[in-house]
Amino acid sequence: MQLYFSPMACSMATRISFYEAGANADFVAVDPKTKRTADGADFRAINPMGLVPTLRTDDGDVLTENAAILQYVADRFPDAALAPKQGLERTRLQQWLNFIGTELHKVVFAPLLSSTANEGAKQFALESAKARLDIVEQHLANREFLLDRFTVADAYLVTVLGWSIVTPVDLKLWPSLARYVARLAERPSVKRALAEERALYTKAR
Ligand SMILES: N[C@@H](CCC(=O)N[C@@H](CS)C(=O)NCC(=O)O)C(=O)O
Numbered sequence: 001m002q003l004y005f006s007p008m009a010c011s012m013a014t015r016i017s018f019y020e021a022g023a024n025a026d027f028v029a030v031d032p033k034t035k036r037t038a039d040g041a042d043f044r045a046i047n048p049m050g051l052v053p054t055l056r057t058d059d060g061d062v063l064t065e066n067a068a069i070l071q072y073v074a075d076r077f078p079d080a081a082l083a084p085k086q087g088l089e090r091t092r093l094q095q096w097l098n099f100i101g102t103e104l105h106k107v108v109f110a111p112l113l114s115s116t117a118n119e120g121a122k123q124f125a126l127e128s129a130k131a132r133l134d135i136v137e138q139h140l141a142n143r144e145f146l147l148d149r150f151t152v153a154d155a156y157l158v159t160v161l162g163w164s165i166v167t168p169v170d171l172k173l174w175p176s177l178a179r180y181v182a183r184l185a186e187r188p189s190v191k192r193a194l195a196e197e198r199a200l201y202t203k204a205r
Helices: 012-023 066-076 087-113 117-140 152-166 177-185 188-204
Strands: 002-005 025-028 053-057 062-064
Touching: 002 012, 012 066, 012 152, 012 188, 053 066, 062 066, 066 087, 066 152, 087 117, 087 152, 117 177, 152 177, 152 188
Parallel strands: 002 025
Antiparallel strands: 002 053, 053 062
């Protein structure tokens, strides 16, 4: 399998999931500005949106979208138990994946991290943060993970919340979230992914 990624981007959730599963994958870095891989190939020929994560499966199929890719990885390596197999719990996982992807990633963090979003867009994003982070704060107040064990949704959430340090979102206002991020940062899969991607991010700048 090949994971197209950019350092410290949302694609890190898939890297974390691979490490959780003890699975092998080729990690192909994409320059978010030029949309080229290290060997100069045009990433848009693989994903016309030019967005990471993009996954090429062992059968050669190309998958896009965090929520889909993360569930694919979870299903591909069932022994790692990174997603409930079926029923309400699977739906609950999808609920969180969609919440993280649409309400946190795209509404709150994408505009705050964007170099082209104007002040109005950034202000709207910041104002939107409270209601959304309050929901996760309340949910995690007495829980270690989003579901009853670590899942791909946690891999996505810890990745997205980690971006807060380079935005005006101050996680100290959401103590359960701050503790969650600190706790998961010590988890071997997350620790390894963070160390590797931080080094790549710094090198690329
Ligand atoms: N809806 C997509 C969004 C993916 C996305 O926004 N990826 C970002 C990195 S976190 C990206 O590739 N940005 C590059 C760009 O916007 O050109 C998904 O869930 O996979």
